Amino acid sequence: MSKQQEAKSVSKDEYNTKKLNASSFPYEVDYNDHFETPIEAYQDILPLLDLVAPPPPTTTITTTKQPKRSKHILYDPYYCDGKAATLLHTLGFTNVQHEKCDFYEKIRNNDVPFHHTLVTNPPYSGDHKEKCVEYAVKGLREEGRCFFLLMPNYIALKEYFRVAIADEEGKEPKDIVYVIPPSSYEYDHPEG
Numbered sequence: 701m702s703k704q705q706e707a708k709s710v711s712k713d714e715y716n717t718k719k720l721n722a723s724s725f726p727y728e729v730d731y732n733d734h735f736e737t738p739i740e741a742y743q744d745i746l747p748l749l750d751l752v753a754p755p756p757p758t759t760t761i762t763t764t765k766q767p768k769r770s771k772h773i774l775y776d777p778y779y780c781d782g783k784a785a786t787l788l789h790t791l792g793f794t795n796v797q798h799e800k801c802d803f804y805e806k807i808r809n810n811d812v813p814f815h816h817t818l819v820t821n822p823p824y825s826g827d828h829k830e831k832c833v834e835y836a837v838k839g840l841r842e843e844g845r846c847f848f849l850l851m852p853n854y855i856a857l858k859e860y861f862r863v864a865i866a867d868e869e870g871k872e873p874k875d876i877v878y879v880i881p882p883s884s885y886e887y888d889h890p891e892g
Contacts, residue, residue: 724800735887736783737821737850742791744881745819745848749774749793752846754816770794775815777803778822778832781890788819807835821850830860837864840875853880 753772769792776784776798785798797813806812818839822832829851836847855861856878865873 735821735889736780737787738885738887739787739790741821741850741881741885742787742819745879746791748848748879749817749819752817772817773797773815774817774819775813776820777806777812777818778820778828783888783890784819784821804831816845818845818847818849820848824852829855830864833861833864837876848879850885 749772750769753769756768756771772793773795774788774793774797776788776796779798779800782798782800785796788796788798797815803812818836820832822828832849833855836849839845840847865876867873867875
Protein backbone atom coordinates (compact mmCIF):
# COMPACT_ATOMS: atom_id res chain seq x y z
CA MET A 701 0.00 0.00 0.00
CA SER A 702 1.43 3.39 -0.94
CA LYS A 703 1.86 6.17 1.60
CA GLN A 704 -1.04 7.98 -0.04
CA GLN A 705 -3.28 4.93 0.43
CA GLU A 706 -2.13 4.45 4.02
CA ALA A 707 -2.85 8.08 4.81
CA LYS A 708 -6.33 7.77 3.35
CA SER A 709 -7.05 4.36 4.85
CA VAL A 710 -9.67 4.62 7.56
CA SER A 711 -10.72 2.57 10.53
CA LYS A 712 -14.06 0.76 10.70
CA ASP A 713 -15.45 3.53 12.95
CA GLU A 714 -14.46 6.22 10.48
CA TYR A 715 -15.86 4.08 7.67
CA ASN A 716 -19.23 3.95 9.39
CA THR A 717 -19.34 7.75 9.41
CA LYS A 718 -18.20 8.12 5.79
CA LYS A 719 -20.18 5.16 4.38
CA LEU A 720 -19.11 5.94 0.80
CA ASN A 721 -22.79 6.29 0.08
CA ALA A 722 -22.80 2.51 0.43
CA SER A 723 -26.55 2.29 -0.12
CA SER A 724 -26.00 3.23 -3.76
CA PHE A 725 -23.99 0.03 -4.37
CA PRO A 726 -25.79 -3.29 -5.02
CA TYR A 727 -23.09 -5.12 -3.04
CA GLU A 728 -21.13 -4.68 0.16
CA VAL A 729 -18.42 -2.03 -0.12
CA ASP A 730 -15.34 -1.22 1.91
CA TYR A 731 -14.31 2.43 1.99
CA ASN A 732 -10.65 1.38 1.95
CA ASP A 733 -11.12 -0.44 -1.36
CA HIS A 734 -12.21 2.63 -3.27
CA PHE A 735 -9.13 3.79 -5.14
CA GLU A 736 -9.40 4.67 -8.82
CA THR A 737 -6.79 3.41 -11.25
CA PRO A 738 -4.65 6.27 -12.60
CA ILE A 739 -4.34 6.93 -16.33
CA GLU A 740 -0.64 6.04 -16.16
CA ALA A 741 -1.53 2.43 -15.38
CA TYR A 742 -3.60 2.19 -18.56
CA GLN A 743 -0.92 3.97 -20.59
CA ASP A 744 1.67 1.46 -19.37
CA ILE A 745 -0.31 -1.46 -20.81
CA LEU A 746 -1.55 0.32 -23.93
CA PRO A 747 0.87 -1.43 -26.34
CA LEU A 748 -0.16 -4.78 -24.87
CA LEU A 749 -3.86 -3.95 -25.12
CA ASP A 750 -3.31 -3.15 -28.79
CA LEU A 751 -1.36 -6.39 -29.22
CA VAL A 752 -4.17 -8.57 -27.83
CA ALA A 753 -6.99 -6.65 -29.54
CA PRO A 754 -9.15 -8.66 -31.90
CA PRO A 755 -7.99 -8.09 -35.48
CA PRO A 756 -10.08 -5.71 -37.56
CA PRO A 757 -12.18 -7.28 -40.28
CA THR A 758 -10.32 -7.51 -43.55
CA THR A 759 -11.67 -5.80 -46.62
CA THR A 760 -11.11 -6.54 -50.27
CA ILE A 761 -9.53 -3.12 -50.79
CA THR A 762 -6.92 -3.05 -48.03
CA THR A 763 -6.03 -4.92 -44.93
CA THR A 764 -4.62 -3.30 -41.87
CA LYS A 765 -2.76 -4.73 -38.95
CA GLN A 766 -3.61 -1.73 -36.77
CA PRO A 767 -6.14 -2.71 -34.09
CA LYS A 768 -9.23 -0.59 -33.74
CA ARG A 769 -9.53 0.35 -30.09
CA SER A 770 -13.18 1.22 -30.60
CA LYS A 771 -13.86 -2.43 -31.50
CA HIS A 772 -11.88 -3.89 -28.57
CA ILE A 773 -14.39 -4.66 -25.80
CA LEU A 774 -12.84 -4.18 -22.36
CA TYR A 775 -14.41 -5.22 -19.08
CA ASP A 776 -13.73 -3.82 -15.62
CA PRO A 777 -16.12 -5.51 -13.18
CA TYR A 778 -15.05 -3.58 -10.07
CA TYR A 779 -16.82 -0.23 -10.00
CA CYS A 780 -15.63 2.65 -7.84
CA ASP A 781 -17.05 5.84 -9.35
CA GLY A 782 -16.86 5.09 -13.07
CA LYS A 783 -13.56 6.80 -13.78
CA ALA A 784 -12.07 3.64 -15.31
CA ALA A 785 -14.39 3.80 -18.31
CA THR A 786 -13.80 7.53 -18.71
CA LEU A 787 -10.02 7.11 -18.75
CA LEU A 788 -10.16 4.18 -21.16
CA HIS A 789 -12.42 6.22 -23.45
CA THR A 790 -9.77 8.97 -23.58
CA LEU A 791 -7.34 6.33 -24.88
CA GLY A 792 -9.72 5.35 -27.68
CA PHE A 793 -11.49 2.40 -26.05
CA THR A 794 -15.10 3.38 -26.55
CA ASN A 795 -16.54 -0.05 -25.85
CA VAL A 796 -15.90 -0.50 -22.13
CA GLN A 797 -18.14 -2.63 -19.91
CA HIS A 798 -17.96 -0.95 -16.49
CA GLU A 799 -21.16 -0.75 -14.46
CA LYS A 800 -22.10 -0.62 -10.81
CA CYS A 801 -23.27 -4.21 -10.43
CA ASP A 802 -22.40 -7.30 -8.41
CA PHE A 803 -19.64 -9.04 -10.38
CA TYR A 804 -19.90 -12.25 -8.36
CA GLU A 805 -23.64 -12.43 -8.91
CA LYS A 806 -22.99 -12.00 -12.64
CA ILE A 807 -20.57 -14.95 -12.51
CA ARG A 808 -23.05 -17.11 -10.54
CA ASN A 809 -25.83 -16.29 -13.02
CA ASN A 810 -23.58 -16.78 -16.05
CA ASP A 811 -24.41 -13.18 -16.96
CA VAL A 812 -20.96 -11.59 -17.32
CA PRO A 813 -21.02 -9.19 -20.29
CA PHE A 814 -19.23 -10.30 -23.43
CA HIS A 815 -15.71 -8.86 -23.59
CA HIS A 816 -12.40 -9.48 -25.31
CA THR A 817 -10.14 -8.41 -22.45
CA LEU A 818 -10.48 -8.08 -18.67
CA VAL A 819 -8.76 -4.93 -17.35
CA THR A 820 -9.24 -4.25 -13.66
CA ASN A 821 -7.86 -3.14 -10.32
CA PRO A 822 -9.68 -5.46 -7.91
CA PRO A 823 -10.43 -4.50 -4.31
CA TYR A 824 -7.68 -5.62 -1.97
CA SER A 825 -9.89 -6.52 1.00
CA GLY A 826 -11.42 -9.91 1.70
CA ASP A 827 -11.03 -12.53 -1.00
CA HIS A 828 -11.59 -10.22 -3.98
CA LYS A 829 -8.05 -10.71 -5.28
CA GLU A 830 -8.37 -14.50 -5.16
CA LYS A 831 -11.74 -14.49 -6.90
CA CYS A 832 -10.50 -12.09 -9.55
CA VAL A 833 -7.39 -14.14 -10.32
CA GLU A 834 -9.46 -17.32 -10.49
CA TYR A 835 -11.96 -15.73 -12.91
CA ALA A 836 -9.20 -14.18 -15.05
CA VAL A 837 -7.12 -17.34 -15.38
CA LYS A 838 -10.19 -19.45 -16.13
CA GLY A 839 -11.15 -17.01 -18.91
CA LEU A 840 -7.65 -17.16 -20.35
CA ARG A 841 -7.32 -20.93 -20.27
CA GLU A 842 -10.87 -21.86 -21.29
CA GLU A 843 -11.77 -19.03 -23.66
CA GLY A 844 -8.44 -17.47 -24.67
CA ARG A 845 -9.47 -14.16 -23.12
CA CYS A 846 -6.54 -11.97 -22.04
CA PHE A 847 -6.48 -10.13 -18.74
CA PHE A 848 -4.65 -7.27 -17.04
CA LEU A 849 -4.89 -7.13 -13.25
CA LEU A 850 -3.42 -4.20 -11.35
CA MET A 851 -2.31 -5.69 -8.05
CA PRO A 852 0.58 -5.33 -5.63
CA ASN A 853 3.66 -7.36 -6.51
CA TYR A 854 3.44 -9.43 -3.31
CA ILE A 855 0.40 -11.19 -4.81
CA ALA A 856 2.73 -13.11 -7.14
CA LEU A 857 4.16 -14.89 -4.10
CA LYS A 858 0.83 -15.85 -2.53
CA GLU A 859 -0.05 -19.55 -2.56
CA TYR A 860 -3.55 -18.98 -4.02
CA PHE A 861 -1.98 -17.04 -6.90
CA ARG A 862 0.72 -19.62 -7.59
CA VAL A 863 -1.88 -22.41 -7.63
CA ALA A 864 -4.33 -20.44 -9.81
CA ILE A 865 -1.79 -19.62 -12.51
CA ALA A 866 0.08 -22.95 -12.58
CA ASP A 867 -0.14 -24.92 -15.79
CA GLU A 868 -1.78 -28.36 -16.01
CA GLU A 869 1.36 -29.99 -14.62
CA GLY A 870 1.55 -27.54 -11.71
CA LYS A 871 4.52 -25.72 -13.21
CA GLU A 872 5.21 -22.06 -13.92
CA PRO A 873 2.87 -20.86 -16.66
CA LYS A 874 4.07 -19.77 -20.07
CA ASP A 875 0.89 -17.84 -20.84
CA ILE A 876 1.11 -15.19 -18.10
CA VAL A 877 3.49 -12.24 -18.01
CA TYR A 878 4.09 -9.52 -15.45
CA VAL A 879 4.26 -5.82 -16.24
CA ILE A 880 6.09 -3.74 -13.67
CA PRO A 881 5.57 0.03 -13.89
CA PRO A 882 8.58 2.35 -13.98
CA SER A 883 7.34 4.06 -10.81
CA SER A 884 4.62 3.64 -8.20
CA TYR A 885 1.15 4.81 -9.09
CA GLU A 886 -0.79 7.44 -7.18
CA TYR A 887 -4.43 6.46 -6.78
CA ASP A 888 -7.44 8.75 -6.48
CA HIS A 889 -9.75 8.09 -3.55
CA PRO A 890 -13.16 9.54 -4.38
CA GLU A 891 -15.19 10.66 -1.42
CA GLY A 892 -18.77 9.52 -1.49
